[in-house]
Each structure stands twice: as structure tokens, then as C-alpha cells.
Amino acid sequence: MYGWIWRHLPGNAWVKALLSLMLAMIVVYVLFQYVFPWAEPLLPFNDVTVDNQ
Amino acid sequence: MAATTDTEQQEHAGEDGPPESGAPRRRRGPGRIVAQAVSVFGELLITAGLVMGLFVVYSLWWTNVVADRAADKQADKVRDDWAQDRVGPDGPGVLDTKAGIGFLHVPAMGSGDILVEKGTSMKILNDGVAGYYTDPVKATLPTSDKKGNFSLAAHRDGHGAKFHNIDRIEKGDPIVFETKDTWYVYKTYAVLPETSKYNVDVLDAVPEESGKKKAGHYITLTTCTPVYTSRYRYVVWGELVRTEKVDGDRTPPAELR
Numbered sequence: 001m002y003g004w005i006w007r008h009l010p011g012n013a014w015v016k017a018l019l020s021l022m023l024a025m026i027v028v029y030v031l032f033q034y035v036f037p038w039a040e041p042l043l044p045f046n047d048v049t050v051d052n053q
Numbered sequence: 054m055a056a057t058t059d060t061e062q063q064e065h066a067g068e069d070g071p072p073e074s075g076a077p078r079r080r081r082g083p084g085r086i087v088a089q090a091v092s093v094f095g096e097l098l099i100t101a102g103l104v105m106g107l108f109v110v111y112s113l114w115w116t117n118v119v120a121d122r123a124a125d126k127q128a129d130k131v132r133d134d135w136a137q138d139r140v141g142p143d144g145p146g147v148l149d150t151k152a153g154i155g156f157l158h159v160p161a162m163g164s165g166d167i168l169v170e171k172g173t174s175m176k177i178l179n180d181g182v183a184g185y186y187t188d189p190v191k192a193t194l195p196t197s198d199k200k201g202n203f204s205l206a207a208h209r210d211g212h213g214a215k216f217h218n219i220d221r222i223e224k225g226d227p228i229v230f231e232t233k234d235t236w237y238v239y240k241t242y243a244v245l246p247e248t249s250k251y252n253v254d255v256l257d258a259v260p261e262e263s264g265k266k267k268a269g270h271y272i273t274l275t276t277c278t279p280v281y282t283s284r285y286r287y288v289v290w291g292e293l294v295r296t297e298k299v300d301g302d303r304t305p306p307a308e309l310r
Binding site (some may be wrong): 048 | 092093096097104107108111112115173175178186188189206207208209210211212216248249250251252253255256275276277281282283286
């Protein structure tokens, strides 16, 4: 999977490394901005109130 | 076993050397497909591990950054409104519940004030504030002067983690609530280090579990416990000792000095 991405990135090793880094940062951004805020309420880690539900 | 060896070879071919599409060492046929499947599966597992690690970073660090930013902004707005004498929580007219109603000071949990807003939904609490209960038991605001229970909730970890150090509050410690015109000084009289999350009785106007039988001016802080989980709830009760008028310099009461 990662090997496949590496092989399909253009340029020499340095360009590839830079592009990989950018891809990784995009992934982290999407995770922090959209995926984790969506997933958090579904996970039982941070409910602080008492309620009868 | 054969599949594992194949995977390693393949990965080396892909990573180290220049792209060798159609490398001569690569095996043809079903063995290759199995090797590839195992390789992809392994990479997915690594990815899942990384994502979970990132989630921890997100929960324990990033949410605090975001929440503190939001809380600071909202707190500044409340302070501004007070300073400019706009209709605040204590002022005449409609109670402005959208902005915060005041600040909570608990020296035992550290210096710094916690903005208090209406509601305990995640949307409110995630802004790094404490919320007063509207459901399942409605909180009685101290500003109403009525006897009752001023029940609050805030995050233990992440999202500002405003009640992170709730376990440092001991009997006798002051809890001070600051509004535009008044300091409400409460004194902690009971702590319930662990209770069920369904125990809504702790929010009652007269919280009997704390040992009180008669109506009074109480304050209740709730959050989750143990840290980093939501298994139980931690509850701290206080009772109003006195109130103090806010002077021109907003001199804090003796408990906060």
C-alpha cells in the first residue's frame, strides 16, 4: 500500500519524500479537523455529566 | 511462512532500490497475491495503530488547545460586557444565558477562573467551560437567591480539562463563584469520589447523599472519574458561606488571595 504510493509519486527520492510528508500532513489535518471530532462522542471516554439515559 | 518471506522481499524491492516494476525476483501466480494481501494487511494494522495514537494526542492535547482558545474568547466577552455595564446576568431585564453567567474559582484546583455557561451538552462543555445543569435536574442559580442546588459539570480530560484536579478539593476548601456584582463564597462540605453515572440524585435541590436534609444554598461539581475514562462520576458539594459585593477594583474575597 505505502510502497504502491511511493512508486506512484513523481520525481526523485527527495521530491517523493516531500510529497509523502505533505500527504501525511493532509491526512493528520483531516483526522484532527473532521474525523476525530465526529468519532469522539461515539466513544465512551469523556462523558462527564450524570444523567438517566 | 513462504508468504512472509515474499512480503519482505517485495517491500525491500519497493523501498530501497529504484522503482523496479516487474523485478525479476518477484514471484508470479497465487503466491504473489497472498504475499501482497499479507503486506497490505500489515500496513493497515500499522496505520490503525498510528491513527489510535493520533487520537490520543487529539484527545489529550489538541482539544485543550481548541477549548482554551474558545473559553478565553468567551470569557473576554463576558468581562467586556461587565466592564461596559451591558445587561449581564445580574442586570435588569432578560437573563443573557448565551454568554457565560460568571466565573468559578477553585483555588484547590489551581489558579485561574472557569467560565460558567448554561447547559451541559458536549457542545457547550467542549468550549472549555463549566456548564450548569438544565437536565435532568435543573440547577438553581445563586443569582436567583432561591434555595437550591447550583449543579455544574466540566471535563476532566481534554477540552480544557477544567475539572482535572477535582480530586485535590478537600473538605473545607473554598469554591467561589463570581458574577458581575457578587462573589458567592461556598465551602466544600462533602466529596463523593465515585458514583454511578446514573446517580442523578446528587443534583437534587437537597442532595441527601451529601448528608444534608434541609434546603439551603448548595453547589455541586460533577465530572468523570477515574481520569481518562468515563466509568464513574466524581462529585463535590459545597454550601454557601457568605456573599460579598464586588467593589470597583473587583477585589477578590479573602479565600482567593
